[in-house]
Amino acid sequence: EDQVTQSPEALRLQEGESSSLNCSYTVSGLRGLFWYRQDPGKGPEFLFTLYSAGEEKEKERLKATLTKKESFLHITAPKPEDSATYLCAVQKGFQKLVFGTGTRLLVSP
Amino acid sequence: DAGVTQSPTHLIKTRGQHVTLRCSPISGHKSVSWYQQVLGQGPQFIFQYYEKEERGRGNFPDRFSARQFPNYSSELNVNALLLGDSALYLCASSLEFTPGNTIYFGEGSWLTVV
Numbered sequence: 031e032d033q034v035t036q037s038p039e040a041l042r043l044q045e046g047e048s049s050s051l052n053c054s055y056t057v058s059g060l061r062g063l064f065w066y067r068q069d070p071g072k073g074p075e076f077l078f079t080l081y082s083a084g085e086e087k088e089k090e091r092l093k094a095t096l097t098k099k100e101s102f103l104h105i106t107a108p109k110p111e112d113s114a115t116y117l118c119a120v121q122k123g124f125q126k127l128v129f130g131t132g133t134r135l136l137v138s139p
Numbered sequence: 140d141a142g143v144t145q146s147p148t149h150l151i152k153t154r155g156q157h158v159t160l161r162c163s164p165i166s167g168h169k170s171v172s173w174y175q176q177v178l179g180q181g182p183q184f185i186f187q188y189y190e191k192e193e194r195g196r197g198n199f200p201d202r203f204s205a206r207q208f209p210n211y212s213s214e215l216n217v218n219a220l221l222l223g224d225s226a227l228y229l230c231a232s233s234l235e236f237t238p239g240n241t242i243y244f245g246e247g248s249w250l251t252v253v
Contacts (some may be wrong), residue, residue, distance in 0.1 A: 061238035069249065125236060126172075127172075131179070
């Protein structure tokens with residue numbers, strides 16, 4: 031059965047304290063791995079898509095990496111505005127996304 | 140440019156009633172999909188439509204149905220509402236029905252069933 035597991039469930043950081051979020055997956059026919067940011071009461075905001083093991087993508091303080099079994103979202107020197115839930119999803123078939131339950135990140139000033 | 144737009148943003152319905160949620164994809168996007176997000180969980184896939192045809196269906200009962208119109212907008216219908224249908228309903232669009240296309244989400248429609 032396809033599974034996407036994110037850890038930790040919640041993470042509290044001080045401003046400037048770098049860390050990583052993990053997304054491990056077991057899915058057949060992986061077409062891509064997506065990262066989204068979701069603020070409370072809002073829809074997911076697209077961050078990255080990764081397609082093959084070894085691929086890396088960066089955007090401001092965020093960097094996503096992919097291996098054959100997991101993906102990491104590295105947050106360097108986070109700011110309070112980075113506080114959100116980060117969702118990982120794997121793409122099966124043509125378009126369907128299978129999501130994890132997310133990591134709630136809180137960055138304190 | 141407008142993103143994915145959904146309406147209504149919030150609504151309250153009574154058990155047993157019917158609801159219709161609407162979605163307009165990003166201009167030029169032909170593929171629309173629907174997801175249900177219960178509080179504290181990740182979104183769950185409900186339907187996908189491309190060129191007005193259903194291309195995928197998740198594990199949801201037949202009370203859930205959808206359609207896509209010639210202008211690529213879409214409706215999600217839910218009949219005989221249950222308390223457990225209370226959730227954020229998300230619409231997503233992408234340019235084409237091909238793997239790897241970026242999938243953009245709207246802000247969602249909050250449905251509360253009482």
